[in-house]
Amino acid sequence: MKLKVRVLAAALAAAAAAAGTACRTAAPQGVPQTSQAAVQSDSAAAEDEGLSQPSAAPETAAARDSGASAAAAPGRELPAAPDEANPGDDRDTDDLREYAHGVSVVENPVSGKSWFIWSDSYDSGTGEDGSWTHDVFWQAFDPADPALAAKRTLIAADEAQEPASASVAGDGNMIVTFEDGSDNGDAQLSQRYAIYDARGGVVLAYPQTIFMGGHSGHAASTRDRHVVFWSNEWVDDGAGENGLGTGKDVYVTSMRTDGSGLQTLPVSAGGEERDWWPVLAASDSRALLVWQRYVPGQTWARLCCAVYDPVRNRLVGDVRVLPGVKTDYYNYSACWLEGQGCFALLTTQADGTGSILLVDESGAVTARADGLPPFVRESAPAVTARADGTAGLCCPTAPTGALFVTVDGGTITPGQACPAAYRWTGCGTAGFFKDSGTACFVTLGTDRRHLLEFSGR
Ligand SMILES: [Ca+2]
Numbered sequence: 001m002k003l004k005v006r007v008l009a010a011a012l013a014a015a016a017a018a019a020g021t022a023c024r025t026a027a028p029q030g031v032p033q034t035s036q037a038a039v040q041s042d043s044a045a046a047e048d049e050g051l052s053q054p055s056a057a058p059e060t061a062a063a064r065d066s067g068a069s070a071a072a073a074p075g076r077e078l079p080a081a082p083d084e085a086n087p088g089d090d091r092d093t094d095d096l097r098e099y100a101h102g103v104s105v106v107e108n109p110v111s112g113k114s115w116f117i118w119s120d121s122y123d124s125g126t127g128e129d130g131s132w133t134h135d136v137f138w139q140a141f142d143p144a145d146p147a148l149a150a151k152r153t154l155i156a157a158d159e160a161q162e163p164a165s166a167s168v169a170g171d172g173n174m175i176v177t178f179e180d181g182s183d184n185g186d187a188q189l190s191q192r193y194a195i196y197d198a199r200g201g202v203v204l205a206y207p208q209t210i211f212m213g214g215h216s217g218h219a220a221s222t223r224d225r226h227v228v229f230w231s232n233e234w235v236d237d238g239a240g241e242n243g244l245g246t247g248k249d250v251y252v253t254s255m256r257t258d259g260s261g262l263q264t265l266p267v268s269a270g271g272e273e274r275d276w277w278p279v280l281a282a283s284d285s286r287a288l289l290v291w292q293r294y295v296p297g298q299t300w301a302r303l304c305c306a307v308y309d310p311v312r313n314r315l316v317g318d319v320r321v322l323p324g325v326k327t328d329y330y331n332y333s334a335c336w337l338e339g340q341g342c343f344a345l346l347t348t349q350a351d352g353t354g355s356i357l358l359v360d361e362s363g364a365v366t367a368r369a370d371g372l373p374p375f376v377r378e379s380a381p382a383v384t385a386r387a388d389g390t391a392g393l394c395c396p397t398a399p400t401g402a403l404f405v406t407v408d409g410g411t412i413t414p415g416q417a418c419p420a421a422y423r424w425t426g427c428g429t430a431g432f433f434k435d436s437g438t439a440c441f442v443t444l445g446t447d448r449r450h451l452l453e454f455s456g457r
């Protein structure tokens with residue numbers, strides 16, 4: 001049975017919105033000119049309709065004056081209280097991931113199809129014994145005109161399959177991986193996956209198992225390999241977030257895009273270090289592995305990273321413990337910046353500020369920006385390679401809004417800070433650029449998905 005082994009941190013302190021230039025006032029199509037951020041939610045009705053059925057009309061979250069703080073933004077939408085969102089559902093609310101956990105945006109380079117892939121238990125609820133029930137769902141979307149539509153079941157099994165994490169390789173084959181509470185015998189959990197082709201056909205059907213007992217894994221794909229970074233074992237001694245313990249070791253597994261040639265490497269295993277919550281990003285040929293390392297007596301973690309070569313199944317250089325980073329538990333992400341030749345690592349530090357580090361393919365930290373607004377737990381920024389050669393990022397900021405950032409030749413420049421009414425959860429958020437100046441995010445609320453849009457630079 002999969003219970004709440006990890007609990008969401010106390011809500012991030014509502015740090016004042018970072019000073020920044022106002023967002024461009026030009027509104028996205030279909031949104032009133034007063035809007036700087038549009039919010040669309042998939043209503044329960046939309047969930048009952050066919051895949052191509054348009055979702056409910058977008059609701060507008062408007063901040064009427066440029067530079068207005070999020071707190072002052074009128075007309076905002078906030079998630080309903082959990083007990084309102086789920087009438088008759090007695091799920092407790094200390095860990096919102098009980099409702100939904102893990103979302104990826106996958107844009108297939110071969111078929112041109114794009115999907116949202118995520119885990120939720122919106123309809124299935126929580127078992128009477130408290131066990132989670134998430135299944136994995138998907139929805140196709142048009143990146144140039146994204147909209148929420150009815151969800152379709154990708155993988156359903158007993159207990160919970162979460163957090164879903166998906167990525168696509170150069171030939172269009174896609175891996176979907178998650179921690180699986182189903183059918184594990186004494187192991188209780190396992191890291192499992194399935195592989196699909198460019199059109200969504202099954203290449204390797206669920207359940208494929210990476211490791212019995214494995215948990216918390218995430219996926220990224222190079223041109224010709226899928227990479228899953230996962231954790232093993234749990235140390236339950238009252239340490240870690242809300243006293244629920246920590247993971248112990250982290251391993252990486254890679255395979256060809258059809259799932260053959262599976263190989264595993266211990267990244268940090270054994271020893272005294274307690275390493276967990278492994279996330280990653282991939283370039284054409286390498287993956288940046290990022291995880292947290294427990295610091296005894298503290299309520300923050302060290303952030304560790306390593307670059308992995310999935311063809312040779314070895315690390316490029318050593319494991320690095322990033323100096324001067326005291327990360328808020330679970331609050332970091334990584335992405336590859338096409339055209340810049342580096343990864344970006346985003347983290348929220350224990351003092352409530354955000355940091356971005358650039359890491360090259362050999363694992364060296366080449367640039368760093370601190371003192372940024374805090375980022376949203378379990379959020380992946382939207383990333384674009386601009387025509388002028390720079391990389392544009394749009395990063396969800398806690399508790400609301402988003403920050404545009406430009407990376408150019410090793411320089412990290414914060415751009416516009418965009419207010420919004422929607423209050424992010426830590427359940428999972430994934431971004432993409434709709435056009436060069438508009439970032440969109442699919443994000444998991446307590447009873448439905450939401451789609452948000454920010455215009456700026
Ligand atoms: Ca399930």
Ligand SMILES: [Ca+2]
Binds near residue numbers: 269271272273275
């Ligand atoms: Ca260890």
